[in-house]
Amino acid sequence: MCYVYLLVSVSHPNQHYIGMTRDLKKRVQDHNIGRSKHTAKFAPWMLAAYFAFAQEKTAIAFERYLKSGSGKTFLKRHLLPESSLRFSSAKATADSSATYLWASVGCRWAKAARIGLKVC
Numbered sequence: 001m002c003y004v005y006l007l008v009s010v011s012h013p014n015q016h017y018i019g020m021t022r023d024l025k026k027r028v029q030d031h032n033i034g035r036s037k038h039t040a041k042f043a044p045w046m047l048a049a050y051f052a053f054a055q056e057k058t059a060i061a062f063e064r065y066l067k068s069g070s071g072k073t074f075l076k077r078h079l080l081p082e083s084s085l086r087f088s089s090a091k092a093t094a095d096s097s098a099t100y101l102w103a104s105v106g107c108r109w110a111k112a113a114r115i116g117l118k119v120c
Contacts, residue, residue, distance in 0.1 A: 001022065001052050001053070001054065002020060002021070002022055002052070002053045002054075002055070002056045002058075002059035002060075003020065003021055003022070003024045003027075003050050003051065003052055003053070003059070004018070004019070004020050004050065004051045004053070004059050004062050004063045004066065005018070005019055005020070005021070005024060005027070005028070005047060005049070005050040005051075006018055006047075006048045006049040006050070006066075006075065006079055006080075007019070007028070007031060007039070007045040007046065007047060007048065008045065008046050008048045008080065009042035009043070009044075009045055009046075010044045010045065010046050011042060011043070011044065012042045015042045016048070016075070016080060017031070017038070017039050017042075017045070018063060018066045018067055018075075019063070020059050020060065020063045024047075024050060028045065028047055031043065031045045032044045032045055048079060048080070049079050
């Protein structure tokens with residue numbers, strides 16, 4: 001299983017990082033103890049979202065999308081803390097929040113279909 005993840009800096013909330021790994025827990029720990037030179041300056045980090053993929057090539061394509069211009073717009077609109085306030089006000093479980101997120105995205109995430117993802 002490959003994971004694409006979004007980290008948000010606790011100390012600098014406007015800083016975020018997108019990455020991919022096979023061991024999500026270890027990778028987040030690595031970011032928080034400074035093993036990555038790209039993220040050490042803004043530690044500690046909070047895991048804001050992650051996506052699991054069975055195939056590595058799909059995960060790579062999704063990570064590349066999130067780092068593109070339209071992917072950054074998607075992140076700002078749907079996944080970054082400022083836009084996720086609607087989830088905390090609903091007091092939903094993590095699973096139902098994810099379901100709500102996917103439902104709110106709908107067909108606007110057309111690029112996902114091009115890389116083989118199916119939007120619920």
